[in-house]
Amino acid sequence: MLAMALMVTAVPAQEMPDGGTVAAEKAADDDVRIAFLSFQNNPFWIPVTEGAEAAKAYLSGFNGTVDYVDLGNELSAEAVVSGIEGALAQQYDGIVVVPIFDGTARIIDEAVDSGVPVFNIIAEGGVPSKRLAFIGQDATAAGKQIGEFIVDKMGGEGKLGVITGYFGATQHNNRMNGALDYIKEEAPKIEILGPFENKDKAESAYSLVEDMHTANPELKMVYVTAGGPYGAAKAVQDLGLTGKVGVVGFDHTPENVRYLESGEMVGLLDQAPFQQAFDSTVMLFNYLVAGTKPPSDVIAVEGNLMTPGSE
Template structure:
């Protein structure tokens, strides 16, 4: 009897082991089936990782990736750095990413790595800031020289053609910032007698933008307006102008409709905003890369428009826009 019970116990253990292995193998087969084919991975490399403007670019890229059966990996330097940006492109290339979307901080420095990536048969699209002389597949973004002119025209509408003004830019060596200032200066020189007294850099940091605005204002008591060329510059300038009790007296014309910027317009601190289409930039860039992967010839320059947003048209804009996710509809 004892022998029978012992054998029965062995049989039970063996049965449990067999059943357990069968379940595990079946589970592994099911997992393999669920995974399906590997999706193309597109690496999106921003100007500065934490800059909120790039969250809109990322959202657009992720929407397009979802529609096209791809995935987006978002990266960016912790601070504005051409060297770090180039390093991230190299890493994405070495990891054999299916495609790369990259912001260009310094065209001359970026051209060799862009050309290397293209020659290695990895599609690379520049976004928000271009490298025209490189072999990049395409550029998606604003015509930054023209955007500077749009901002200059609006500033003249606000303050007239005489007086002193200042500029805050998100990096004196950053390509799209240089282009915006170039377009701004050209329009101001041709269409007014306004004098640009100071040009300060924030390197796209909020605190640095606030300090730059304070410096310009305190060094020039008769400053009429500040022109701010990157997303956080306007928010920083608004903080400085408000703190100095000059809201409405020193006009602020800036870039990009961040939530804080919209709030400052409503409060009468920021005067006007040059609005870009970052969501659409990300969306279009991913589609261009996916077209290329699927054998479609998609090359060239794909410009997204800009327009002026201010208190007069803010209510209608918010009603029509419904957030950046509506830009592709």
């Protein structure tokens, strides 16, 4: 898989961008090359790409090169494996990747064993690997936070539709179960519809909401655990259900925030994707150049829950 050239942003070399929190410690003696492997199947990935672009611009002042590798628009373990294999074939010094599924630990271990450190971001599978570190949101805790919000908004009763991204994605499952376990325990009068899978597609979320409402006219809320929540919000709007059915999801993308402003979305929890992309790349660079390990094996990022009127 070939690396895509990134446009250098307006961030001056050696000046940290807004949203980044980790500084490079020193310049490399020789060019240090990092492959940044990520997906592009919904607007969530835009700030991830921007974080990689910012890291590229920033590290260029420290003799570092960051190449973005597009893993495509279908999330799978196979795409991750292929991307890492390609990066190893091109002899990158380090890899930043979104592994997301079980089935990726083997290739990560192979990379590390060959002397190429790997930094996992956003979401990783449930099988441990030899990766340098992981930066991301605590998916179970985030799900519980959403669950608490849902119970409060629904008054502890009614029908809740649940749409997850990929049934096989550990992060998506943890977000879903973190919410549903809390809801089942604290609000047993809430009836759960689903879960259904939309593969992070907004158009699929749209159709699923249409189907759920047709079968359950008293539908009260929809929880989208991963990509495409704005598709569910558009369905609510088109069905004339604004103010009657609320959508809760993740990520402060322009598409999502637009429906928060118009009332179809009632809650959006962020996961700081720009920070994850930038900080992980710089931490990996520091490890390669100065031998500095990340501050922790798991680095949690804090998002904030945005509601109408708070944006």
